[in-house]
Amino acid sequence: MSAVQAAGSPRVGIAEWFRVSLGAVLGVAAVGAISQWVEGASGWTQLAWLVAPIGASAVIVFALPSSPLGRPWSVIGGNTLGTLAGITCALWIGPPWLAAGMAVGGAIALMLQARCLHPPGGAAALLAVLTHTTDWRFAFMPVALNSALLVLCALLWHAATRRPHPAPQPAADAVLPNADELSSAIDAAVARYGEVLxxxxxxxxxxxxxxxxxxxxxxxxSVRCSDIMQRDVQTARPDDSVADALHRLEEHGIKALPVIDAQRQVIGIVTAADLRTDPDAAPSAMRESATPVAARMTRRVQVVSAARHLSELIPLFAGSGHHHIPVVDDAARLVGMITQSDVMRALHRPAQQGHPDTTG
Structure with missing residues (x-):
């Protein structure tokens, strides 16, 4: 595919191509016929019965029904306010080039303020200046009438062809794909949507x-440590034996034990690697070792407050090599444990979900 093709509008299926094109044919023809009849019946023979910006509006309301630029208020309000801006400039500004610029800029300002941005509204403003239209009725007949009829025709056509207008947005999945998956996911979603975006x-x-x-x-x-921490934490005392601590790690299938004192304040942490520091000792001998945990534990322990936000944990795990961080309350007492796995789960699961009961 060439660069020009890639940058252009996406292709649509034959059925959608035919539906949009035929809708525009019927819609603009109906708007023209009704407006011409109204113009003749009203006696305003000095006014046009169909204006060129309606053609641009038709592209949006029939081909881009999902666009906020094609909402009913955007079409009617945008074209009408744009025309009023053009008429005002044609009346009060002499040089046509200045009047044209002021008309388009004023139309954009009005549409943005009124929340009815519609690109053909700028063309309607320019049309009024170029034709030196100074009759205020022109903004309502034919412009507002044309716009209202076009919206009505689009609503009827989309309903008849089972394409509600404005088109509802498809429900998004709860979890967005990663960056590598986005390209194919976008192509598939646009193809399923079946409309030009x-x-x-x-x-x-x-x-x-x-x-x-x-x-x-x-x-x-938004997530705090207390929301994701593991509350039922296995612990060790400094005078516990290495054998007891190792048995506790193996029994619960965990990798670290915070070491606490009588007030449940964290004074150290010990892992399986710490307990097996003697390379010459057999595994069975380690399980029988009476060496106290205090002799093997790491005394400088990184702890976090239960009220700390999840965003503050990322640097701790990513930059300092920590895998397990004890969580303490305001009195520095152990209340939980957070692991790297807990953080990853918190990023990829709904906010309301239970927490595991043991450290991993």
Whole structure:
């Protein structure tokens, strides 16, 4: 695929291509016929009965039904306010080039303020200046009438062809794919959607990646250690034997034991590797060792408060080599344990979910 093709509008199926094109034919023809009849019946023979910006509006309401630019208020309000801006500039500004610029800029300002941004509204403003239209009725007949009729035709056509307008957004999965999976996922989703989207593929991917990053950041900033820590923590006392501590690790299938004193304050931590520091000793001898845990434990222990946010744990695990971090309360008493696995689970599971009962 060439660069030009890749940057253009995505292809749609034959059925959608025919449905959109035929809808525009019937819609614009109906708008023209009804507006011409109204113009003749009203006696406003000095006014046009159909304006060119309606053609641009038709592209949006029939081909881009998911776009906020094609919502009913955007079409009617945008075209009408744009025309009023053009008429005002045609009346009060002399040089046509200045009037044209002021009209388009004023139309954009009005549409943004009124929350009805619609690109053809800029064309409607320019049309009023170029034709030097100064009759205020022109903004309502034919522009507002054309716009309202076009919206009505689009609503009826999309309903008749079972494409609700405005088109509902498909429900998103609870978990966004990673960056490597986004490309194929976007292509599959757009193909299933079956309509032209007024956003290019690269921008859509960028938005999804940014949304994923923001979702992770919000999760990191909202979850505290107390939300994900393991509360039923196996511990050791400094005078416990190496044999007892090793048995406890093997029995519960865990890798570390915080060492606590009588007030449950953390004074050390011991792992299976710490307990097997004698390379010459047989495994059976280690299980029978009466050496106290205090002789093998690491005394400088990194602990975290239960109120600490998850975002503050990432540097501890990523940069300091920690795998297990005891969690303490305001009185420095042990209340839980957090592992790298707990942090990863917290990033990839719903916020409301139970916690495991043993350290891993």
């Amino acid at each position: 007024d956003i290019d593929r690269a921008t859509l991917r960028g938005l999804l990646e940014d949304a994923q990053t923001q979702a992770y950041q919000q999760r990191l900033d």
